[in-house]
Amino acid sequence: SALDAGPDLGNRMVIEDTAMQPSLLPEWFLTPDGSEPEFDPRVSIEKMLASGAKVAWTDPLAEDFSLLPWCSGPLYEELQARRVPLLLDYEKTKSDDLEVILSSFPGLRLVLLKVPRLGRNRHVYPLLSRHPNLMLCLSHAYSVHRGIEDVGGRFGPPRWVFGSGYPEAEGGAAIAGLMFADLSSDAR
Secondary structure (H helix, E strand, C coil): CHHHHCHHHHHHHHHHHHCCCCCCCCEEECCCCCCCCCCCHHHHHHHHHHHCCCEEECCHHHHCCCCCHHHHHHHHHHHHHHCCCEEEEHHHCCHHHHHHHHHHCCCCCEEEECCCCCCCCCCHHHHHHHCCCEEEEECCCCCCCCHHHHHHHHHCHHHEEECCCCCCCCCHHHHHHHHCCCCCCCCC
16 A cells, blocks of 8 residues: 555554554555655654554655665664664665665664575675675575575574565465574574
């Protein structure tokens, strides 16, 4: 709904739909200019946190804006100050943009979604090496042979977040990838 009808409606629906589901973590869609009537990202994040949502996501292609700091910097500043994770789709994000963002806002907690099955990712691994607050969502899309072990071994389990890929995929592939990965119980 956030993509089809706008962030404000989508965010209201998320809060309504998750209100009676304590096992679900509501996520708000944010834009760099915030939402009506203030158009201030600080106010939008205050409203988000007051609603119970603790994670944000955005889509620069859907809302036609730049992820670079000249456009989205005030949003990153607020997210960084409040330690709110930001979810970004790998397919809609340029590696060079991530380097600029994470270098400019080193405290920003950024989670890349839908990291593809590229094996040793020549874009992502250098970014993980340089930016300790960058994390990967390892879901059904990340079905790399021994990939979870490699990411966990090189960067530590705190650098990845488990995701099922729902509603685009059922969770079986993601769960199998995690359960059959050669990891300690603590790491898993």
